[in-house]
Amino acid sequence: MSKVILQPSGSVEAREHYEDTIKRPVPIQALSEYLPAETIDQLKDFYPDGLVPTWGVTPGKNNVNVPKWGKIQTGDVTLFSANGHIFASGVVVMKLQHKGLATQLWGYDKSGQTWEYIYFLDEIKQHHIPYIEFNRTVGYADNFIIQGFNVMREELSERMLSFFDLKSEIYLPDVSEEEYEKEILQFEDHDNLDTYRTGKGRKEQPFLRKQLFKNKKVGTCGICGNQYPVDLLVAAHIKKRSKCSREERLDYKNIVIPMCKFGCDDLFEKGYIIVVDGKVLRNSKKSYTPNLLEKVVQIESRECQHWNENTRKYFEWHQQQ
Incomplete structure (x- = not known):
């Protein structure tokens, strides 16, 4: 079942990253310097135009973001938010960890970390969903503010994805035969x-x-x-x-x-x-x-x-x- 990834992007740094690697997607040619040929071939299938919207998160203090990133799978939907509203969404295509690629794309933050827990997106859409509308859809308090990278529980994600019709019909969660x-x-x-x-x-x-x-x-x-x-x-x-x-x-x-x-x-x-x-x-x-x-x-x-x-x-x- 697809989940919602909350990605606040109100800081100057985050907005720059959004402009640099989502609004202006990363050329596959630039990724090929860091990723194996098999991964590049997969990306070429997903992105025939050769442009890959790319996002990443740092490990965070005491690696707090690592297990959250570990929950992400194909078909999950990232919600980018800033200034009191959700302004964009994107569907997860693939994820990988790569410190060298992250450093090349985004450098380092003030604590010396880079955004090495990477995921590639598609179906980027623009929105204007005020926080209060998001909160009431998923059942949060009206004054809740999206802060920090997080992955929502499946039942709350389902409310959001269904109400705003955000599910992808191309990129689907991995479901085993079992x-x-x-x-x-x-x-x-x-x-x-x-x-x-x-x-x-x-x-x-x-x-x-x-x-x-x-x-x-x-x-x-x-x-x-x-x-x-x-x-x-x-x-x-x-x-x-x-x-x-x-x-x-x-x-x-x-x-x-x-x-x-x-x-x-x-x-x-x-x-x-x-x-x-x-x-x-x-x-x-x-x-x-x-x-x-x-x-x-x-x-x-x-x-x-x-x-x-x-x-x-x-x-x-x-x-x-």
């Missing part, structure tokens, strides 16, 4: 899974989306075959999730495929299109308006690249509904 299976296996009936998702169960979708898109910014619809930004694609169950057995939900490599929000997801879910022997076809059991038929004809007879012997039974179930 965690995914544990969540699925906790529930014997299907209604409980949906109820659980509105409360604490939020690992299924991040896990499935990460399996399909692997933090890439562009993906391919499994029905029409067109490429879109991944925030316009969903992780769609071929067989309705509510009708799947526990074993079928655990068969995530075959039961879920990407579908675009431009029509394929709805057309498939509502049964206006079916996949038969690998071909996308209109469903003869359905009635079509002229405009709907025009839409379906555009994708009819396309080859579905996700149809194979492992997915066939799920497509056949869908066809028979």
Whole structure:
């Protein structure tokens, strides 16, 4: 589950750092002098324009910031604040510790420390969220002031991320296969899974989306075959999730495929299109308006690249509904 990172940036030093490495992102070429080739290749995938918004924190007195930084993971959202309001946010892509790189980027503070606990950001957005609005959203006292680097608890983070729609659909928290299976296996009936998702169960979708898109910014619809930004694609169950057995939900490599929000997801879910022997076809059991038929004809007879012997039974179930 994604968390909120509180990053007050009201000091002259912090605002300079924001201008130097967030507002004007660091070129990958400059990072390549300090980081291994494997890390640079990953960054090139995440930042095709070659510009990397970069932030870091010092160890702090008695290393107070180190365990906080240790909690940060991909998909967490950093909130930059100053002068009584949150002025920007960014989503965590990757983190690493590197004293030499930090020294090059930011030098040293007055205590002789550098901002060596580094994390890279994307999806930088500008905001104007007054502290009192933040406080009331997460349940803090009205007079609370964001002071010092901190990572909020998951339940408080969820309130903030949901209310202000700050979650990324590209960079997702790491959920292990074991965690995914544990969540699925906790529930014997299907209604409980949906109820659980509105409360604490939020690992299924991040896990499935990460399996399909692997933090890439562009993906391919499994029905029409067109490429879109991944925030316009969903992780769609071929067989309705509510009708799947526990074993079928655990068969995530075959039961879920990407579908675009431009029509394929709805057309498939509502049964206006079916996949038969690998071909996308209109469903003869359905009635079509002229405009709907025009839409379906555009994708009819396309080859579905996700149809194979492992997915066939799920497509056949869908066809028979």
